Amino acid sequence: MAVKIDKKIKGYSVVSAEDRSKAAKADAVAREAADAAAQPGTNVIQMHEKIERPETLVGSTYKLKTPLFEHALYVTINDIVLNAGSEHEQRRPFEIFINSKNMDHFQWIVALTRIMSAVFRKGGDVTFLVDEMKAVFDPKGGYFKAGGVYMPSLVAELGSIVEDHLKAIGLLHDPEMSAEQRALIAEKRAAYAALDSKKNSDVGADLFAEPKVRDTPRSEDVEVTGDGASFPPSATMCHKCSTKAVVIMDGCATCLNCGYSKCG
């Protein structure tokens, strides 16, 4: 392409390959932006930090009782509903608060929740918080929740509450358990119940019945798990699902929660 130069030439440089690729990239970005603007549905609101807090938010409060503190912690996560009433309606976490009578370590808890709220409001994928928090280990050792699930720290338990919440609002999904796997676990539970009833005729069939209501749910021989199944008090920790649900069946360590077996 010929270009007529009217002004005096004061200097020149040769266009390098790098310059050319930069220009091409800028072009591509501009084109993408134009495409996005032209597409219908670009008025879908995504979470970003400029979104103002509405007067009211919907949310849930989770009670968290750990053996670490005398008093329970109450974890509140409030959500914002974006694009309400449209097909792009989405509920996203907006803020998190923790309340307790127990004021030990409270400055750290407040700091953590403020930073988490800031991450929620930034938008994008916030589910990484769950993995980060669940990977925090207390150097003093963790504790067992009701149901025999091992919690490596209080932070990890907060992470699992956030996980439950994100599942409840549809931002996280459980990995699908295959029908075969479910059948396998049911079979192992039934086999164990049969074994047990031979040994001890007064428990037996009731072994995996509805969770029993207890006055002291945090006693050592916990029997209640999240999904309502109960495991034998003598069960040991499963390293695959962190639940005290491993029993010895036919000389082989077998998890009655996730079906893991040492003998395959």
Ligand SMILES: [Zn+2]
């Ligand atoms: Zn397991």
